[in-house]
Amino acid sequence: MMKSMGSKKIDVSALGKIVSTNIRAQLGIRRMSNRELARQMGRSESYVRARINDEKEWNLNDIGIISQIWAISPDRLVIPMVEEADDSTASRLHEEDADALAERIAANPEQYAIAANRDPNKDLEREGGEGR
Structure with missing residues (x-):
């Protein structure tokens, strides 16, 4: 684990990875860039990029804002679109x-x-x- 100023780096959770996967899919469907999503969210592009790339966790407020921007239910972002199969x-x-x-x-x-x-x-x- 990476340490930074006495705190442990926490990996992105499985749920966080589902959210970022679903957001990436929605970005593709909508042909929207990270930059445009960041602009509409009122966040920086680096903030969105870090979450899209699973470097940081999306928070509930982000999910709510994105759901409103895209006029979709928040569950579309937290429920896996495709069940994984080995x-x-x-x-x-x-x-x-x-x-x-x-x-x-x-x-x-x-x-x-x-x-x-x-x-x-x-x-x-x-x-x-x-x-x-």
């Missing part, structure tokens, strides 16, 4: 999805015909001719 679970689900898709294709191949297979200009397109 790699083995994600991999297993992907394999199950691929197997299920293969079974659906085998059962109904006519539903999954390739569009170019029916295109009268497919040969011209493949050879770079007028079909393109």
